[in-house]
Amino acid sequence: MQSSRPLLLLVLFLGSSLCAAEPPSFRNTIQPILTRYGCAMGACHGAAAGQGGFRLSLRGFDDEGDWLSITRSANGRRLTLEDPARSLFLLKAVKAVPHKGDKRFEVNSPEYKAIVDWIAAGAPGPKAEDPRIVSLSVSEPHLVTQAGKSVQLKVTAKFSDGHSEDVTRWCKYNATNASVATVDDSGLIKITGAGEGTVSAWYLSLLSVTNVVVPKPGKPDTEAFAALKPRNFIDEHVLTKLRELNIPPSGRATDAEFLRRAFLDTIGVLPTPEEAKAFLADQAADKRDRLIDTLLKRPEFVDYWSHRWSDLFLVNGDKLMPQAMWSYYNWIRRHVAANTPWDAMVRDLLTATGSTLEHGGGNFFILNDEPTKCAETVSVAFLGTSIGCAKCHNHPMEKWTYDQYYAFANLFARVRTKNGTQADERVLFSDTQGDLVAPLTGKPQPPRPLDALQPVSMTSTEDRRITLANWLTSADNKLFQRAIVNRVWANFFGSGLVEAVDDLRVTNPASNEPLFAAACEHLVKQKFDLKALMRTILQSETYQRSSITLPENISDLRYGSHYVPRRLKAEVLLDTVSQVTAAPTTFKIDRRNANRGTADAYPMGFRALQLPDSNIASYFLKSFGRADRVATCECERTNEPSMAQALHIANGETLNQKLAQKDNRLDALLSSKQPDAKIIEEAYLLTLTRAPTDRELEKATALLTTAKPEDRRVTLEDLFWSLMSSKEFLFNH
Template sequence: MQYRRHLILLVLLSSTLHAAETPSFRNTIQPILTRYGCAMGACHGAAAGQGGFRLSLRGFDDEGDWISITRSANGRRLTMEDPARSLFLLKATKMVPHKGDKRFEVNSPEYKAIADWIAAGAPGPKADDPRIVSLEVSHPHLVTQAGKTVQLKVTAKFSDGRSEDVTRWTKYNATNASVATVDDFGLIKTTGSGEGSVSAWYLSRLALATITIPNASNVDPAAFAALKPRNFIDELTLKKLRELNIPPSVRAEDHEFLRRTFLDTIGVLPTLDETRVFLADKTADKRDRLIDSLLQRPEFVDYWSHRWSDLLLVNGDKLMPEAMWSYYNWIRRHVAANTPWDAMVRDLLTATGSTLEHGGVNFFVLNDEPTKCAETVSIAFLGTSIGCAKCHNHPMEKWTNEQYYGFANLFARVRTKNGTQADERVLFSDTQGDLVAPLTGKPPPPRPLDVTTPISMTSTEDRRIVLANWLTGADNKLFQRAIVNRVWANFFGAGLVEAVDDLRVTNAASNEELFATACAHLVQHKFDLKALMRTILQSETYQRSSVTLPENITDLRYGSHYVPRRLKAEILLDTISQVTAAPTTFKIDKRNANKGTSESYPMGFRALQLPDSNIASYFLKSFGRADRVATCECERTNEPSMAQALHIANGETLNLKLSQKDNHLDALLASKQPDAKIIEEAYLVTLTREPTEREIAKATQLLATAKPEDRRTTLEDIFWSLMGSKEFLFNH
C-alpha cells in the first residue's frame, strides 16, 4: 500500500514534466546533495565514500559525481523507467534501510526535483549550463536585540541573467553562538550581545550576514563624548563601540604606555635612565617623540627581522649555515632600509641566482615544490589558506580545485642547480614544464587567484613576475589585508580578523570599516609599514588603559581597552636577561655551524637577534616559540602550561641569572644606596614604574631585617617576586 501511494504521488508530481524545465544536475541536483549532507565529509563526500558510493566533497566535481551516480555499480542507483523505484530516492527517504537516515520527505521539493531529473533521463552537466556569478543574503548587516528571530533569504544570480531564491538549498553556519544561531533553513535566533555572523554557502559561493546586538547596559553618553579621536583608528573604533554600546576605558598612564610601547615595537624594556627621563617629562608631545625614536632604534631592526624570519621560515635545520645567514641578512637589510612591503615581497618572489648572494632565493629552496610554494605564498602574503582546494573545492572559502592548480602552476618552472661553491644552489626560471592537475590529468592554465585571463602556456616569461605584479598590486585587497592584520595583531594582541592568517569570507573582521580604511592608509603611504605602525601607536585606541570597566570587561575584539597578553618567549627571556644584567649564552647546533666558527653566538646576543630558530633552549620551547617548520601563526603559542609555571617558580633560567656573580643585583648592593632607592630601582627596571608607599615599606623592611650575609639572597627574592608577577610576565 505504501509503495502504491508512493508511485501515485510520483505520477502526480511528474505530470507537468514536459511543461517544466528539466532540473540541471549542476545547478539543482548538486546543491541538494550538499545541503542534505550526502556530499559532505561525514557521508559519501569522504575521500573513500561510504557504502561503496563516493561523491566529491560539496559537489566540486560535477562530471565525476554524475558518473558515480548514473554509471557506477552498474547503474543500479537509478531506475529511469520508474524513478520511484530508484535506490537513489528510496535510500534518501528511508523507504529502504539507509545508514545515513532519512534525508528528506517523499513529498518534498527535493524529492520532486530529483525524480524529475531521473524521469528526464538523468542528464549530466553541460558545458553551456548557466554558472552562478553571485550570492546575496537579505540581511547583510543586521542590527537587532537579543531574543529576536530573523529569516534570511538567499538569492543566487546566474550567468544567463536569472535570479533564484535558493534559501532552502543553502548550507548555513553561525560563527559566534553566544550572539546568534541559525537553523538549516536560514532562521537566525539571537542569543546575546556582541557581534557575530552567519555564512550562507551555495554552489561554491559564499555570502555573509553580520549580526550586531548592542550591550543592554545603560551607558552614559558622556563616556564616548569625552574622548577626542587622534586619527581614523580612534574615529572608527569609537563608532563601533557606540554601535555595540560598549564604553571605552580611560587613557593608560605614562609608565604603562612606556613599557607597552617598548615591548610591542622593539621587544625590550626601557632602561632605568629612559624610564626616569620619560616619567619626568611634562611636555605634551612626549609620547609622539618616544614613538618616533623607537621606530629608528637598532632594536627595531632586530625585532622585526625576527618577526619576518618567523613568517618566512628562516631555519638552520632546513638550510645550510651560509644560506641561512644569507636569507636572514636579506630580511635584515630590507627592514633596516624600511623597504616598502610590496617591494620586499616582489624582490622575494622574483628572486633568482645564488642562495649565498641573493638570500631571498632560499624561500624557494625551502618551498621546493609548486603546490608547497602556492600554499606558503597564500598564507604568508594573502593571509588565507588554499590547501583544502588541493583535493576539492574549499569548503569554507571560494577557492576551487581548478584555481588551486592554476595558481600552483605559476611555480612549476622554478628550478635549482648546483653552484660553484660548496653548499651553493642557483635558482633560475625554466622555459618549459607544467604541473598536472590530478582531477583532469592535464596542466591547468597558470594564473593568479581570482584572475580570469591565464598566462599563455607557450610563454617563456618567468611566471613569477606576473604573480608578483598581481600580488603586490594596489588593487589586491587580500595582500593589503594580510599585512595590515599581522601588524595590527602585533600591537593589539589579536588581529582585526582572528586567526591572523585566516582571512576567509566566512571569518568576519571585528571592524570591517576600520580594516578597509587601514588598508587604504597603507596604500596611500606606499606600503610603508612604519607609517602604519606610527598611526597605530599614536592612536588613543592603542594608548587606552588595560584596566576594564564593568561594561567592557568581556570585550576582547573592539578596542574598548588594551588586552593584556603574556610576553612572547624570546622577549621574556631577553627581558629577564636585561633586568638581571646576566646575558644568555646561545649554543650553535654543531650540524649547522661552519667549520672553524665558535660553538656559541657572541656573549650578549639576545634571543630576538638570533637568525635561526634551531637553537637548543628549553625555556624558549616551553614558552611557545615558533619552530619555523610551517607558515602558520599557530606555530607560536601563548597558551599557559605547567612547564612555564615551574620555570618561573623555580626554573634554572631565572635562578641562575639572579644568582650570577657581578650581575645587576651585585651592582645595586655595591652602590651603597639607601634601601628605599634600591627597591625603587628594582621596580623601575622590572615593572617600569615607581613602587607604591606600601610596596616600598614591605620591601625595605625585608632588606633592613636581613643579616648582612643574607642581603643578597633577600634582594634575589625581591627580584624573583617582581619577575614572577603578572605585571612583569604580561604586556598590559
C-alpha cells in the same frame, strides 16, 4: 478525419510542451540538494573513501565525477529510469529502505520531486552550456537586533545567463558564535545574546555572510562617548563600533604603562631606569609622539622585526646550510633596516634569481621546493589565507576552487635550481618549459594568480613569477593589504582584526570591517611603509587605552575598549630577564637538527631576538612557545600560559641562575652604596618600569634594611624574583 484533427492538435501541443520543459539541471539543482542535506559532506558520501561503496565529491565540486558515480557506478543500480520512485537513490534518501544516513527529506517534498523529474528526464549530466553562479547575496548582510528576536534570511543567487533565483531552501547554513546567534536549516536566525557573530549561507561553492550585531542591554552613555576625542581614523572606527555594541571604553593608560607597552611591542626590550625617569619627568604634551618616533629609529627595532619576519619566512638552519641561512636572514635585516616598503620587499623575494648566497631571498624557493608548496606558502604568508584544501577539492569554507589551486601553483612550475660554484650555493633560475599537471583532469591549468581575470600564456617564456608579483603587490589586491595589516595589528594588540591572523576568509570576518578597510587604504597611501602604519597605531587612543577594565567591557577581547594584557613572547621574555639581571644568555646550536657548521654556540651577548635561526637548544624558549619555523602559520607560536612555564618561573634554572650569577645587576646595586630605598626604586624601574607605591617601598626597604649583611644579597634576590615572577612583569599590559 475532420473530427480527429482537434484531438491530434491537442496531442501535438502537449507533446511539444513536454519537450520544451527543461529537466532539472544536475549542476544547479541536484548538486545543491546533495550538499544541503549532507550527502556530499565529509561525514557521509563526501568522505575521501565515500560511504557504503558510494562516493561523492566534497560539497559537489566535481559535477562530472558525481554524475558518473550516481548514474554509472555499481552497474547503474542506483537509478530506475522507467520508474524514478523505485530508484535506490531516492528510496534511501526517504528511508523507504534501510539507510545508515537516516532520512534526508520527505516523499513529495520539493527535493524529492526535483530528483524524480531529473531521473524521469533520463538523469542528464552536467552540460557545458549550463548557467554558472556568479554571485550570492543575503537579505540582511548587516543585522543589528536584540536578544530574543528571530530573523528569516532570504538568499538570492545570480547566474551567468542573467537570471536570479531564491535559493534560501537549498543553502547550507552555519553560525560562528552560538552565544550571539544560531541558525536552523531553513535560514531562520535566532538571537541568543549580546555581542557579534556571523551566519554564513553556502550554495554552489559560493558563500554569503550576515554580520549579526547585538548591543549590550542598557542605556548608552552618550555623554561619555561624546567626551572622547579620536586621534586618528583608528579611534573613529573603534568608537563607532563600541557605540554600536554599547561597550564603554576604559580610560587612558598612565605614562608608565604606555612607556613599557610601547617598548615591548615595538622593539622587544624594556626601557632602562634612566629612560623611564626621563620620560616620566617630561611634562611636554607631545612626549608620547616623540617616544614613538624614537622607538621606530632604534637599532633594536631592526632586531625585533627581523626576527618577526624570519618567523614568517621560515629562516631555519635545519632546512638550510649555514651560509644560506645567514644569507637569508641578512637579506631580511637589510630590508628592515632600510624600511623597504612591504610590496617591494615581497616582490624582491618572489622574483629572486641567481645565487642564493648573494640574493638571500632566493632561499625562499629552496625551502619551498615544489610548486604546490610554493603556492600554499605564498597564499598564507602574503594573502593570509590557506588554499590547501583546494588541492583535492573545492575549498569547503572559501571561494577557492580545485582549478584555481592548480592554476596558481602552475605559476611556480618552472622555478629551477642548480648547484653553484661554492659548497652551500644554489643558483635559482626560471626555465622556459614545464607545467604542473592537475591529478583530477590529467592536464595542466593555465597559470593564473588566484583572482586574476586572465591567465598567463602557456607558451610564454617570461618568468611567471613576475606576473605573480605584479598581481600580488598591486594596490588593487585587497588580500595582500589585509594580510600584512592584520599581522602588524596583531603585534600591537595581541590579536588581529581577523583572528586567527592568517585565516582571512569570507566566513571569518573582521571584528571591525570599516576599520580594516581604512587601515588598508592608509597603508596604500603610505606606499606600503610599515613604519607609517605602526606609528598610526601607536599614536591612536585605542592603543593607548588602559588595560584596566570596566564592568561593562570586561568581556571584550577584540573591539578595542581596553588594552588586552598578554604574556610576553618567548624571546622577548628571555631577553628582558637577561636585561634586568645583566646576565646574558649563551645560545647553543641544536646539533640534533641543524645542518653542519663550525661553531657550537653564538657569541656571548647575543639576545634571543638577534638569533637568525630557530634551531637553538633552549628549554626556556621551547617551553614559552617559540616558533619552530617548520610551516608558515601563526599557530606555530603560542603565548598561552602553561604549567611548564609556571614551574620554570617558580623553580627553573633560567631565572634562579641569572639571579645567583656573580657580578650581575644585584651585585652592582649592592656595591653602588645607594640607600636601600633607592635600590628598591631601581629594582621596580628595571622590572616594572614604574616606581614602587609607598606601601611597596616601605615593606621592601624594611626587608632589605633589617637583613643581616651576609643575607642582603639573598634578600635582594628574593625581591627581584618576586617582581620578575609577577604577572605585571610576565605580561604586557
